[in-house]
Amino acid sequence: MSDAPSNVGWTREDMARRVAQDIPDGSYVNLGIGIPELVARFVPQGRELVYHTENGLLGMGPSPESDDGDPELINAGKRHVTANPGASFFHQSDSFAMIRGGHLDLCVLGALQVAQNGDLANWSTGEPDAIPAVGGAMDLVAGVKAIYVITQHTTKTGEPKLVESCTYPLTGARVVNRVYTDLAVIDVTPEGFRLVELNPGIDLDFVQNRTGAQLLPTPESTLST
Amino acid sequence: MIDKRVESAAEALADIRDGSTVMVGGFGEAGSPIELIHALIDTGATNLTIISNNCGSGEVGLAALLKAGRVSKVICSFPRTANSTVFPELYRSGRTALELVPQGTLAERIRAGGAGIPAFYTPTAVGTPLGDGKECREFDGRSYVLEYGLRANVTLIKGRRADSHGNVVFNKTARNFSPIMAMAGETTIVQVEQVVEPGSIDPEVVVTPGIFVDRIVTVMSPAHESALIAAGATYP
Numbered sequence: 001m002s003d004a005p006s007n008v009g010w011t012r013e014d015m016a017r018r019v020a021q022d023i024p025d026g027s028y029v030n031l032g033i034g035i036p037e038l039v040a041r042f043v044p045q046g047r048e049l050v051y052h053t054e055n056g057l058l059g060m061g062p063s064p065e066s067d068d069g070d071p072e073l074i075n076a077g078k079r080h081v082t083a084n085p086g087a088s089f090f091h092q093s094d095s096f097a098m099i100r101g102g103h104l105d106l107c108v109l110g111a112l113q114v115a116q117n118g119d120l121a122n123w124s125t126g127e128p129d130a131i132p133a134v135g136g137a138m139d140l141v142a143g144v145k146a147i148y149v150i151t152q153h154t155t156k157t158g159e160p161k162l163v164e165s166c167t168y169p170l171t172g173a174r175v176v177n178r179v180y181t182d183l184a185v186i187d188v189t190p191e192g193f194r195l196v197e198l199n200p201g202i203d204l205d206f207v208q209n210r211t212g213a214q215l216l217p218t219p220e221s222t223l224s225t
Numbered sequence: 226m227i228d229k230r231v232e233s234a235a236e237a238l239a240d241i242r243d244g245s246t247v248m249v250g251g252f253g254e255a256g257s258p259i260e261l262i263h264a265l266i267d268t269g270a271t272n273l274t275i276i277s278n279n280c281g282s283g284e285v286g287l288a289a290l291l292k293a294g295r296v297s298k299v300i301c302s303f304p305r306t307a308n309s310t311v312f313p314e315l316y317r318s319g320r321t322a323l324e325l326v327p328q329g330t331l332a333e334r335i336r337a338g339g340a341g342i343p344a345f346y347t348p349t350a351v352g353t354p355l356g357d358g359k360e361c362r363e364f365d366g367r368s369y370v371l372e373y374g375l376r377a378n379v380t381l382i383k384g385r386r387a388d389s390h391g392n393v394v395f396n397k398t399a400r401n402f403s404p405i406m407a408m409a410g411e412t413t414i415v416q417v418e419q420v421v422e423p424g425s426i427d428p429e430v431v432v433t434p435g436i437f438v439d440r441i442v443t444v445m446s447p448a449h450e451s452a453l454i455a456a457g458a459t460y461p
Binding site for chain 1: 252253254255256278302303304305306307312313316317323325326327328329330331332333335336347348349350351352353354355395396397398399400401402403404405432449450451452
């Protein structure tokens with residue numbers, strides 16, 4: 001897999017834009033740390049989404065223009081943010097009632113590994129000297145109606161991140177609905193990974209070779225032209 | 226007359242004992258009651274169990290308490306953050322134990338503890354290492370794990386403003402764990418920038434009702450963790 005040209009595939013921004021296209025108007029959405037945060041930049045015009053950050057804000061806006069934001073107005077990644085008109089603050093128990101109680105429509109998360117049955121690993125590599133830290137990820141995958149993952153298709157060393165079964169400790173079992181990578185959009189179905197969309201200029205073999213499990217073809221021909 | 230104000234953070238914490246369980250509000254630096262934590266360090270109390278979402282940054286606030294060797298166990302969801310070097314060192318050397326709890330489970334354990342609920346079932350962590358070995362039960366075909374309520378001997382939180390009865394309002398996302406920790410502490414101590422007369426806070430906007438607060442300390446200009454770290458501060 002070292003033959004992969006470095007300029008192949010969608011950028012982080014492309015991936016975020018692609019996810020944003022699929023979020024319906026009026027959705028309540030939790031965005032995870034990292035690439036998922038970029039999704040907020042690419043919401044198509046005419047749609048209004050309400051962003052939830054689990055530390056206690058619904059109606060989260062972008063980072064403030066200047067660097068002198070309120071240190072007590074932050075997101076789950078502890079970055080300064082703003083509150084949009086219509087926002088609300090609440091305590092942790094209410095915040096996770098929104099999450100666990102099924103009130104949020106969508107959560108977009110990063111991943112270390114996604115298995116073909118929807119298992120997600122994204123909090124620990126399980127290395128003995130690592131400091132384990134989980135935050136709200138396990139609650140999010142247990143309670144939010146739909147879980148989208150946005151991730152590079154392979155690790156920096158070329159190992160597949162979409163696998164038959166996760167080798168890292170799980171965040172949740174059978175929780176992922178859809179995966180957006182730099183190479184493709186892939187649904188998790190009862191039969192396994194099913195291709196939804198290929199990055200133009202990349203063929204199925206190229207993606208299959210970088211995927212650790214069988215990729216089922218798109219049911220009808222909806223491949224990008 | 227009800228007046229929960231005390232003169233100083235030192236006075237508020239004077240009766241804390243070794244071996245206490247202490248809940249500390251805050252998510253990162255938002256809502257971290259730094260002045261109360263520093264007063265806790267000053268008491269010399271040790272062998273503490275700390276319940277807090279994070280483990281502090283730099284060498285101020287929670288991280289300073291840990292660095293001073295006063296904490297034998299931490300119950301939290303995310304012990305490492307940017308600038309956190311104290312906890313990783315204590316954890317790797319085995320001097321501070323860690324009970325890692327998913328953030329929402331941590332919140333609900335605290336809420337339950339404060340609400341007189343000894344335990345509850347949650348779907349969070351089912352099928353993961355953090356659910357392993359826990360009592361499991363099915364409801365309507367879905368699996369849940371049993372989690373236990375948490376209580377504390379002392380709770381330390383930061384609010385924006387309180388009246389002398391202990392009705393508290395908070396600042397933005399600094400609210401985070403504070404209202405539920407206030408419920409779960411035998412003795413709840415709040416630091417606020419301003420204490421006002423009863424009636425000055427509209428009852429419709431009170432976030433934490435005074436019944437959950439025991440002692441109020443005024444800290445007019447509370448420090449922010451990031452500013453202290455940027456200035457190279459350490460404590461003591």
